[in-house]
Amino acid sequence: DGGITQSPKYLFRKEGQNVTLSCEQNLNHDAMYWYRQDPGQGLRLIYYSQIVNDFQKGDIAEGYSVSREKKESFPLTVTSAQKNPTAFYLCASTPLTWPGDYGYTFGSGTRLTVV
Amino acid sequence: AQSVAQPEDQVNVAEGNPLTVKCTYSVSGNPYLFWYVQYPNRGLQFLLKYITGDNLVKGSYGFEAEFNKSQTSFHLKKPSALVSDSALYFCAVRALNSGNTPLVFGKGTRLSVIA
Numbered sequence: 001d002g003g004i005t006q007s008p009k010y011l012f013r014k015e016g017q018n019v020t021l022s023c024e025q026n027l028n029h030d031a032m033y034w035y036r037q038d039p040g041q042g043l044r045l046i047y048y049s050q051i052v053n054d055f056q057k058g059d060i061a062e063g064y065s066v067s068r069e070k071k072e073s074f075p076l077t078v079t080s081a082q083k084n085p086t087a088f089y090l091c092a093s094t095p096l097t098w099p100g101d102y103g104y105t106f107g108s109g110t111r112l113t114v115v
Numbered sequence: 116a117q118s119v120a121q122p123e124d125q126v127n128v129a130e131g132n133p134l135t136v137k138c139t140y141s142v143s144g145n146p147y148l149f150w151y152v153q154y155p156n157r158g159l160q161f162l163l164k165y166i167t168g169d170n171l172v173k174g175s176y177g178f179e180a181e182f183n184k185s186q187t188s189f190h191l192k193k194p195s196a197l198v199s200d201s202a203l204y205f206c207a208v209r210a211l212n213s214g215n216t217p218l219v220f221g222k223g224t225r226l227s228v229i230a
Contacts, residue, residue, distance in 0.1 A: 004158075031215060040222060040223075041222060042205065042221055043159075048217050058217070090158055090159070099147055101161075102164075103147070103161065103218060104149075104207075104218060105161075106158030108156075109157065111156065
């Protein structure tokens with residue numbers, strides 16, 4: 001079955017440490033997105049990419065970085081510059097012929113906690 | 116600029132009663148509108164979408180939504196609520212002719228269906 005896989009499901013980060021969240025899709029979708037979810041704040045856009053080797057900042061990009069070296073993969077790095085990284089992170093993708101059937105297809109998320 | 120408002124953080128309804136989750140939006144021009152549902156520690160799942168055509172859109176699990184252009188609303192409805200409908204619901208919007216602009220999400224409404 002096609003879908004989006006996010007790993008790990010749970011991640012713990014120490015102060016001052018960089019961590020990378022994985023997002024892989026086998027839907028042949030062109031565009032991929034990273035959102036951050038905090039209680040009561042909905043989904044806020046971090047970064048998105050419409051084609052390989054190109055990406056754009058979203059509303060809250062500070063302290064995060066991404067790469068898009070392959071169509072299937074869009075990893076998110078949470079750097080030590082992100083002062084409050086504890087949140088639920090969601091990856092999504094869409095086909096070139098937007099909106100397709102579902103608009104976005106979402107992964108199951110990664111819960112990041114600073115310890 | 117695009118925006119979505121979900122005016123209720125929480126909606127409580129008795130099982131078997133009709134439910135409504137409200138959404139209003141702001142875009143330039145005509146909108147794409149979506150409803151997604153999220154269960155605990157999971158990604159968002161597609162419920163329904165409006166692009167063009169009939170103002171009443173039918174979706175998954177017996178949900179439907181009514182597009183009202185004059186009121187810029189897209190309220191989610193279900194004639195008879197089930198306990199299993201308890202979840203977090205998100206409305207999202209994008210302008211029809213905005214290229215590949217990402218979806219903008221509301222802050223979410225938590226639906227609680229009481230047996």
